[in-house]
Amino acid sequence: MTTHQLHSRTAFHTLQASRFAAxxxxxxxxxxxxxxxxxxxxLATVTLLSSPLLLADLVLAFMWLSAQAFRWRPVRRQEFPDRLLQEVEPKQLPALDVYICTADPHxxxxxxxxxxxxxAMAFDYPTDRLSVYVSDxxxxAVTLFAFMEAARFARYWLPFCKENGVATRSPEAYFSSDRGGESEKMRIMYQSxxxxxxxxxxxxxVQGNDMVFDEDDERETFDNWKTFSRNDHPSVIKVLLESSKDSDITGNALPNLVYISREKSPASHHHFKAGALNVLTRVSSCMSNAPVILTLDCDMYSNNPRSPLRALCYFLxxxxxxxxxxxxxxxxxxxINRNDIYASQIRRLFTIHSRGMDGLRGPNYVGTGCFFARRALHGAGPSSSSSSFPPPESNSSLLSSESAxxxxxxxxxxxYEDSTKWGTLIGFRYGSLVEDFHTGYRxxxxxxxxxxxxxxxxxxxxxxPKNLNDGLxxxxxxxxxxxEVAFSSHDPLTFGSRKASLLxxxxxxxxxxWGAWCIPLITYGLLPQLALLYQTPLFPKASExxxxxxxxxxxxxYGHDLVEFLADGGSIRSxxxxxxxxxxxxxxSFLFGTVEFALNKVGVSAPGFVVTSKVMEDEQAERYEKGAFYFxxxxxxxxxxxxVALVNLSSLAVGIARAAMANEVFDEMLVQLFLSAFVAANCWPIYEAMFLRRDGGKMPRKITLxxxxxxxxxxxxxxLVKLHA
Structure with missing residues (x-):
């Protein structure tokens, strides 16, 4: 057991290495x-027909080897926020800026x-030290309208949460289940x-009669919105709540709430979410300049109001x-439905592999639920940065000043970023659609x-996404x-291994x-099965x-993978x-992503960033809840x-028929029969959608044809290959 502490008598957090490491x-x-x-x-038995299997095996070997780094030293941590509060008074906690990005109101x-x-505004945290910035x-105009309404509702919602010990402080999540008694009035307010x-x-x-304007410039803002377009408009920055001025119905200060829609122009690259985060970083530095930053996806609500204190167990x-x-x-x-039919939890990326990386130099940034030290985004390494947070100061005194x-x-x-190091050495990094992965890596x-x-x-x-097509x-x-990261000048295998560590x-x-998985999966999903149809052995006999x-x-x-999955709390069915x-x-996804990247590299344009829909139709939601795939x-x-499903089904049927008539076929083709059966078993939902289902989730006839x-x-x-072999 390893312990880090502020004083010799107070441990804020502990670490324990996994017993499975050995x-x-x-x-x-x-x-x-x-x-x-x-x-x-x-290599000793390779032929022209089996050569794709050699390539597939080389890719499998590389992916297996690199995955062992995650298993070298997995660790688990525990934090003690109550001990932190015994040592640090609330007024001495560092200020916190929360960034929330949204891109498409539909x-x-x-x-x-x-x-x-x-x-996030309802965190168990001093409200005069908390600022929430929303990037639209x-x-x-509807998004700004929504936040003006939220600012009014916050005056009632925040004290309600704290007075009643509410842990789920997203009103949408809280009222999604039946709540009665003293929450009925609050439910009506939220629904309104x-x-x-x-x-x-x-x-x-948004029409003027939809809302009550506090200032004339608010009405002017909405009047001007008629001239805006999504990709061509000036910046809009509205301080909706200011801690030094606004209070809730109990008289306590409210957190700062700031709406930002950065300037857009067709002549300038906006760098997607990374660009929005960098604007938030700069704007917040002009207003609150908190030393700790939390990034949240727009649909990732706080489920534990003490999470900032847990993060501070490490930062302090x-x-x-x-x-x-x-x-x-x-x-x-x-x-997520009972057996997680679309594997939406992505356990390896978000938990299993994160614990493995935590035992090395730490997990990667996954885009949301991440607390940053602002100084880490300044572009200098830790040796060039202050090792402690600056003395706490009020983070709201200059928030709405004319100069700020x-x-x-x-x-x-x-x-603003022209001829600067923003996105390359400062802030969230550009050059990849997965700005979170790229930023954490750098x-x-x-x-x-x-x-x-x-x-x-x-x-x-x-x-x-609870729709298979959206998820893919x-x-x-x-x-x-x-x-884009793999084939950059900062590729992980050379640059990363040298600058961070080999593991x-x-x-x-x-x-x-990750996309290279398409090579072995397509190869092993088609080649052995087609060879089985034409009685061409590609693997050793069962008797060898x-x-x-x-x-x-x-x-x-597969057994090792299952053990890891069960140890993380999963079930055999999931x-x-x-x-x-x-x-x-x-x-x-892996195949199409690989092809799209290759086309982009040779100058052929392909579809760019698309926001994943958070909206789900009732009928589709009902099918998902019952565990039915949507095709x-x-x-x-x-x-x-x-x-792929039809090739495996036909090869399995023909292979079984031949094996039933001749024992030597079973001995010679057992591996290929097994592969066909294994893939076909995994394809059962596809067969249902193609031939058995009659509901809206069935596969369209055109796609089946x-x-x-x-x-x-x-x-x-x-x-033809068999004929000319």
Whole structure:
């Protein structure tokens, strides 16, 4: 047990290494020898037809090797916020700036975004030291209207939460379940606020009679909005609440609440979310300049009001905080169905691998639920930065002053970053669609460390795509962004291994080349099955010793993965769904993301950033809750899935028929029969959608016909290859 503390008698947090570390290393050693034997055997027996399997095995070997870095030293931490408060008075806590980004009011409902902001405003934290900044990259008048309404509702909601000990402080989440008694009045107030915002959203604009204006310039702001477009408008910065001026109904100060829509121009690159975060960083430095920053997705509300105190257990430890850049909480999600059919929790990325990286130099930044030390974003390494937070000062005295607002508008201009180091050496990093991954990686390379904080009660809860097509599109975007890091001048395998550490470089390398999984998954999902149809063996016979090597490699890898999954709190059924979605992503998101990145590199334009929808239709939600997959979209992803599913079904049927008639076929083709059966078992929801279902989630007839045509084409190509072999 390792303990870091402020004083010798007060431990703010503890760390314990995983008891599985020794087992992981022993397993890695044995598996490594088996992999070398497999590659040697493959090289000795390679033919023109089996050469794709050699490439697939090399990719599998690389991905397995890089994944061992996550298993080298997993750790678990525990924080003691009560001990922190015994040592540090509330007035001595550092100021906290919260950043919330939204980009599309149609896909990210403004009322829901406002609810997320309200949950952060209700932290168990001194309100005069708390500021919430909302970045509206959609330039939407309705979003500003929603936050003006939220500012009024906050006067009632914040004292209600604290007086009644409410832990779930997002009003949307709190009122989604039945609450009665003293909360009924509050429910009516919230519903009224939400209805006003939704009515304005339905009309597509905000009319003057929808709202009460406190200032003439507020009316002028909405009058001017008619001339705005999403990508061409001046900056809009509105201080909606100011701690030094505004109080709740009990007389206590309210947190600062600031709305920002940065300047946009078609002539300037806006760098997506990273650009919005950098504007927030600069604007907040002009207004509150808190030394601690929290970034939140617009749908990721606070579920644990004490999470800032947990982060400060590390930031306020002088023996620990000198090189601490950020404290990352895991992404947790609400409303996931019982067996998580779409593997929406992404356990490896958000928890299992994060604990593994925490034992090295710290987890990666995953875009939300992350507390930053502002000084880590200044562009200098920890050796060049102050090792402690500045003395606490009021963070609201200059918030709405003319000079602060003038400076804030200046730094929110779309040309402010020209000829500066913003996005390259300062702030959140540009050059990748996955700005979170890129930023965390670069901070680690600069010498900073991070911490993974995973309390029993989830700190933040959010929404995930509950539509398979949306989820695959989101994953495809990640793959493109990860490749942008992999093939940059700061690639993890060389630059990262040198600047951070070899093991951390391998961790980042694993995800940078995540899309490469498409090579072995497509190869093993089609080639052995087509060869089975035409009685071409690609693997050792069941009676040969080499067969046991292949069996060991398969079952040991899957068995180890299952043990990790169960140790993280998963079930066998959810693990099965998780590995099924991994294969589905491999032949869809990973493949399409790889192709899109390759096209971009040769100058062929491809679709750019798309906001994932947070809206779900009732019928679709009902199917999801029952565990039924949705294949109702006219998606090229589903055409690929249908093709692979049909090839495996046909090869399995033919293979079983032949094995039933001749025992030597079973001996010679056992591995290929097993692969066909294994893939076909994973494809059962696809077969249902193609042939059995009649509801709105079935696969469109057009997609089924396209899949059948492609499967037939692959069979014909296999026949030609066999004919000329």
């Amino acid at each position: 087992f992981n290393r022993a397993h890695a050693f044995v598996y490594h020898l088996a992999l070398l034997a497999l590659l040697g055997h493959r 896909r990210e409902p403004p009322a829901s975004v406002a609810s997320t902001a309200l949950s 990259d959609g330039g939407s 606020m939400k209805e006003r915002v939704e009515n304005a959203m339905e009309r597509g604009y 430890d002088p023996a620990f905080s000198a090189d601490l850049a950020f404290v990352q909480f895991p992404q947790r999600f609400q409303g 607002l003038r400076k804030a508008h200046e730094v929110a201009a779309c040309t 901070l680690h390379c600069e010498g900073w460390k991070s911490v993974f904080c995973d309390p029993v009660r989830s700190a933040f809860l959010g929404d995930v 599109n989101q994953c495809k975007r990640w793959i493109v962004g990860l490749y 951390l470089g391998l961790c980042y390398g694993y995800y940078s080349f 010793p080499w067969f046991y090597l292949y069996a060991y490699l398969f079952f040991a890898a 693990w099965w769904n998780d590995q099924r979605i991994w294969m589905i992503r491999g032949i869809t 109702g979209a006219q998606s090229p992803f589903f055409a690929v899935l249908g093709t 396209i899949s059948s045509a492609f499967a037939g084409l692959l069979h014909w190509i296999g026949f």
